Amino acid sequence: MTYDGTTRLNQAVADLIECSPKNNNKLAKVIGQAKKTLGITCKARKLPAELNQKIYQHLVELYSQPTDDESVEIILQNTEPAIAEPENTQQTPVELFSHTNNFDNVRIAFYIMRDGKRERQVISLDGYFINALASIKVLKQDVPQWVQAQVNEWTAFDSKLPITRQVKYLIMREVVSTLSGSGDVFHAPINIQ
Numbered sequence: 001m002t003y004d005g006t007t008r009l010n011q012a013v014a015d016l017i018e019c020s021p022k023n024n025n026k027l028a029k030v031i032g033q034a035k036k037t038l039g040i041t042c043k044a045r046k047l048p049a050e051l052n053q054k055i056y057q058h059l060v061e062l063y064s065q066p067t068d069d070e071s072v073e074i075i076l077q078n079t080e081p082a083i084a085e086p087e088n089t090q091q092t093p094v095e096l097f098s099h100t101n102n103f104d105n106v107r108i109a110f111y112i113m114r115d116g117k118r119e120r121q122v123i124s125l126d127g128y129f130i131n132a133l134a135s136i137k138v139l140k141q142d143v144p145q146w147v148q149a150q151v152n153e154w155t156a157f158d159s160k161l162p163i164t165r166q167v168k169y170l171i172m173r174e175v176v177s178t179l180s181g182s183g184d185v186f187h188a189p190i191n192i193q
Contacts (some may be wrong), residue, residue: 002020003056005049012056015061106130108167110148113157123164129171136178150174 003012013031014021021027034055035041041049104144108120130143138146150170151157157166 003053005052005056009055011045012052013047013059013187016056016059031055034062042088047118069104108144108147110151112163114150121161121163123167125164125168125171129168132171132175136175 008021009031010024011021013027014023017026019026038054038058040047040051040055042048047055049175071093074111103168105124106127107122107124109120111118113119130140133143133146147167147170151167154166154170
């Protein structure tokens with residue numbers, strides 16, 4: 001869907017995220033988060049078309065789902081407002097991680113199987129988990145593929161248990177066993193819930 005910014009943003013976003021245009025709470029939350037991420041502070045009830053388009057494009061990028069099973073994305077949640085850059089500046093679609101912000105939350109999206117259906121799962125990890133993987137030679141740009149491969153290969157993975165805790169377990173298990181030289185050092189959790 002092409003959105004020109006002149007019609008109701010709520011309707012366009014509702015169509016994009018597949019929710020009812022009457023679900024004002026959900027739409028306000030999604031649009032509000034996008035405005036915060038983009039550093040848009042305008043409180044006007046009706047935003048200019050350019051801002052509507054900017055918000056919508058951000059949400060398109062956030063909610064678009066690749067069809068490849070191995071496709072994964074990492075998104076850094078920035079705690080500072082975005083600074084406008086000149087229009088001709090080359091933009092990278094995803095910022096993986098800044099080593100100076102070890103405790104920033106990093107959002108990782110990957111796919112799991114739940115009730116026989118492929119489902120996109122997004123989790124948030126503290127940045128030091130990404131740094132821990134770097135200590136065992138998993139390059140920052142390879143983290144998404146690494147997480148997807150670990151989830152796919154781990155036979156004990158259960159989509160009905162907390163996903164983030166399972167991914168944290170997989171990261172720490174790999175880091176500890178690689179750095180210690182033995183998988184015996186890391187004990188499996190009794191209950192991951």
